[in-house]
Amino acid sequence: MTLTAPETSTRAAPAVPGRSRSTLTRRLVPYGYLSPTVLLIVVLMVVPIVMVIGYSFRDNVIVQENSVFAGFANYTKVLTDPSFLSALKNTAIFISVSTAAHLVLGLAFAMMLNSPLLGGVTKAIFRIVYILPWLFTIAVIAVIWRLLLDPAGVVNHVLQTLGLIEQGVNWFSDPSMALWAVSFVNIWAGYPFFMISLLAALQGIPGDLYEAAAVDGTNWFQRFVHVTLPQLRPVIISMAVLDLIWTSHQFALIWMTTGGGPLNSTEMLSTFTYKQAFSEYEFATASAAAVIVLLLTMVLAFFYVRSQRER
Amino acid sequence: MALPATRLKRVIGAVTAATMVAFVAACGSDDTASDGTVTLEFAQWWGAELPAGEFDKIINDFTAQNPDIKIKLLSAPYASTKQQLLTGAASKTLPDVVGLDGAWVNDFAKQGAITDITKLMADAGYDDSELASQIQLDGKTYMIPVVNFVYPLFVNKDLLTEAGVDKVPTTRTEFLDAAKKISASGGDAKGWVLPLDTAVPNGVQNDVMSWLWASGGSMLTDDGKPNLTSAEVKSTVEFVQSLNDAGVIAPGSLTMKEQDKVEKFSNGQVGMMIDSLAHINLIKENKPDLNFEVAALPAEDGFTGERGIPYASWGIGISDSTEHKAEAFKFVSYLMSQETNAKLSTIANGFPGNKTAEPDFSNSDPLFKAAFDIYQQGYPANEFVGLPKSEDLMRSFAEQLQLVLTGKTSVDEALAKAQENWSSVIE
Numbered sequence: 001m002t003l004t005a006p007e008t009s010t011r012a013a014p015a016v017p018g019r020s021r022s023t024l025t026r027r028l029v030p031y032g033y034l035s036p037t038v039l040l041i042v043v044l045m046v047v048p049i050v051m052v053i054g055y056s057f058r059d060n061v062i063v064q065e066n067s068v069f070a071g072f073a074n075y076t077k078v079l080t081d082p083s084f085l086s087a088l089k090n091t092a093i094f095i096s097v098s099t100a101a102h103l104v105l106g107l108a109f110a111m112m113l114n115s116p117l118l119g120g121v122t123k124a125i126f127r128i129v130y131i132l133p134w135l136f137t138i139a140v141i142a143v144i145w146r147l148l149l150d151p152a153g154v155v156n157h158v159l160q161t162l163g164l165i166e167q168g169v170n171w172f173s174d175p176s177m178a179l180w181a182v183s184f185v186n187i188w189a190g191y192p193f194f195m196i197s198l199l200a201a202l203q204g205i206p207g208d209l210y211e212a213a214a215v216d217g218t219n220w221f222q223r224f225v226h227v228t229l230p231q232l233r234p235v236i237i238s239m240a241v242l243d244l245i246w247t248s249h250q251f252a253l254i255w256m257t258t259g260g261g262p263l264n265s266t267e268m269l270s271t272f273t274y275k276q277a278f279s280e281y282e283f284a285t286a287s288a289a290a291v292i293v294l295l296l297t298m299v300l301a302f303f304y305v306r307s308q309r310e311r
Numbered sequence: 312m313a314l315p316a317t318r319l320k321r322v323i324g325a326v327t328a329a330t331m332v333a334f335v336a337a338c339g340s341d342d343t344a345s346d347g348t349v350t351l352e353f354a355q356w357w358g359a360e361l362p363a364g365e366f367d368k369i370i371n372d373f374t375a376q377n378p379d380i381k382i383k384l385l386s387a388p389y390a391s392t393k394q395q396l397l398t399g400a401a402s403k404t405l406p407d408v409v410g411l412d413g414a415w416v417n418d419f420a421k422q423g424a425i426t427d428i429t430k431l432m433a434d435a436g437y438d439d440s441e442l443a444s445q446i447q448l449d450g451k452t453y454m455i456p457v458v459n460f461v462y463p464l465f466v467n468k469d470l471l472t473e474a475g476v477d478k479v480p481t482t483r484t485e486f487l488d489a490a491k492k493i494s495a496s497g498g499d500a501k502g503w504v505l506p507l508d509t510a511v512p513n514g515v516q517n518d519v520m521s522w523l524w525a526s527g528g529s530m531l532t533d534d535g536k537p538n539l540t541s542a543e544v545k546s547t548v549e550f551v552q553s554l555n556d557a558g559v560i561a562p563g564s565l566t567m568k569e570q571d572k573v574e575k576f577s578n579g580q581v582g583m584m585i586d587s588l589a590h591i592n593l594i595k596e597n598k599p600d601l602n603f604e605v606a607a608l609p610a611e612d613g614f615t616g617e618r619g620i621p622y623a624s625w626g627i628g629i630s631d632s633t634e635h636k637a638e639a640f641k642f643v644s645y646l647m648s649q650e651t652n653a654k655l656s657t658i659a660n661g662f663p664g665n666k667t668a669e670p671d672f673s674n675s676d677p678l679f680k681a682a683f684d685i686y687q688q689g690y691p692a693n694e695f696v697g698l699p700k701s702e703d704l705m706r707s708f709a710e711q712l713q714l715v716l717t718g719k720t721s722v723d724e725a726l727a728k729a730q731e732n733w734s735s736v737i738e
Contacts, residue, residue: 258566259566263714278394
């Protein structure tokens with residue numbers, strides 16, 4: 001025993017630098033694994049965002065070789081543009097109505113699909129029917145609803161046959177109807193995501209909570225208010241914030257149905273920014289508008305992250 | 312057999328290094344091969360719109376005649392090509408030869424993205440007298456229209472007959488009368504269709520300003536400034552307003568797109584429309600039984616002058632940053648040659664950019680021959696070609712016209728506002 005001790009110590013002495021090397025390598029390995037992702041994030045997200053922020057402080061970017069620093073002039077121009085303010089108002093209405101309706105419809109359908117009153121086959125059929133809108137791409141949805149809501153389309157024909165309207169309604173081309181029409185289409189296209197998520201959350205609520213509530217003599221509504229909703233609260237908050245963010249970025253549906261018209265009644269921040277860039281070639285003001293949208297989205301993202309932390 | 316760790320690292324290192332070298336080499340590679348062969352990139356949307364393989368044949372003929380030049384076709388739909396060229400123009404990375412729409416020329420030329428072809432023509436000793444038109448800015452040619460597509464009046468003959476109209480209208484009054492009769496003939500059909508969607512606002516060019524040009528009018532002054540408050544433009548807008556007031560325009564105008572217009576005409580929901588000749592085949596494919604014909608656009612009552620007929624072009628230009636301008640122009644002059652231009656126009660169902668080229672109508676629909684006669688009797692008119700931010704100009708005009716049609720403003724106020732908007736763009 002005593003003979004081996006000195007040998008061990010003499011071998012251990014030169015091993016110290018090697019150990020430190022291996023410790024360093026071990027420390028660096030995680031960064032090595034992360035580096036492709038970090039590189040992608042930097043190239044695909046950080047660089048474009050920084051470039052857009054940079055453009056927003058210059059004048060005549062992209063179209064002129066020698067653009068000049070313009071300070072906050074582009075922001076002033078955007079924030080005082082009546083079209084931008086109108087787009088901001090339309091976007092606020094569009095995302096609020098869409099998110100609220102997604103939530104109500106998603107919860108209603110999820111509760112229906114979770115109900116013990118329906119048989120297995122019936123539930124399966126309803127699940128397929130309810131989830132269908134989610135399976136279509138935005139382009140298909142836009143084409144379908146443009147046809148359905150055409151003044152000579154099926155919807156007007158049905159409503160006229162039922163005697164609910166006398167003349168065909170110009171759903172997308174009447175300035176007073178267009179915003180509600182695109183909101184309706186967006187609601188139709190988006191509720192299945194809420195429904196699926198809330199259905200999963202409903203199925204995760206322990207049954208003994210309902211049993212205990214039933215023992216306490218509660219009715220259906222009281223169980224919904226005091227058991228179901230509190231249990232769903234974290235999911236509802238996360239979904240609502242995410243939906244607000246996603247809906248605020250909706251571009252394709254608006255562009256393919258109304259293009260922001262008629263008379264700017266469906267102009268959103270996304271379509272406003274697109275027109276500034278690709279129709280007016282005002283990339284600097286488009287960048288300023290995009291940065292403003294980014295900041296507004298970050299406020300929503302802050303609430304989302306906070307709700308996630310609370311969970 | 313597993314590789315030892317150190318060997319594996321070396322292999323990975325070598326592969327990574329080789330990939331990096333190849334990547335860097337590819338980024339900085341010259342498009343001139345070691346044997347002197349030059350490869351020209353040609354971005355356009357034409358290949359996507361022609362019958363499969365037809366455009367390749369034309370390109371192959373060129374490369375057979377010019378073995379030292381290769382053409383790499385970058386074909387994509389119109390909208391994608393536009394986006395790609397917009398980005399390329401901004402970053403000065405346009406392909407060597409580019410398909411152009413007249414509406415983009417001003418912006419690309421001002422950005423210095425496309426080159427002055429006048430100089431290349433002079434250097435090559437090219438005789439431009441055969442060219443039907445050239446799109447110029449400050450006296451310099453930046454685009455040559457290769458094939459032109461005209462926008463005549465399409466008339467549903469059955470609807471016209473049912474309405475008791477025995478001849479295709481040739482004046483505005485006759486048109487309004489025919490449109491009223493079609494709308495009043497019982498069914499759901501309306502007399503005319505007007506797409507005023509602001510996402511793609513080309514309805515202003517094709518369906519509104521076409522009335523002005525058909526009567527020899529102009530929306531610009533002689534020195535190219537906006538002239539929207541002129542009596543001619545006012546009369547045109549008032550005519551469109553009268554059609555709207557008479558209830559003869561198909562509902563849904565304010566967000567209607569060009570494809571909706573064609574569909575409504577194909578389905579017999581409207582009696583008359585102004586549309587591209589290129590859609591004849593599409594309409595016949597979708598509705599083989601539709602009985603229709605094409606005619607010149609009606610002019611103002613009493614007008615006897617030459618009628619302008621709106622057109623769109625497949626134009627061609629050359630990148631300012633290409634190192635092979637001479638080779639690029641050689642290719643352009645090949646496409647504009649009498650034989651090739653006639654061939655390309657025939658397969659595209661368009662009209663040639665070379666005045667001496669004669670398209671072959673022997674296998675085409677007789678309507679193309681009728682349209683060619685209309686084209687030759689008038690002159691191609693499209694004042695948006697060469698204007699800066701032309702899409703934006705169309706959109707601002709469309710917005711003012713929408714206000715007129717919804718009764719929110721008067722014609723005079725709308726035109727004054729449009730004039731103000733345009734004046735800030737066209738300096």
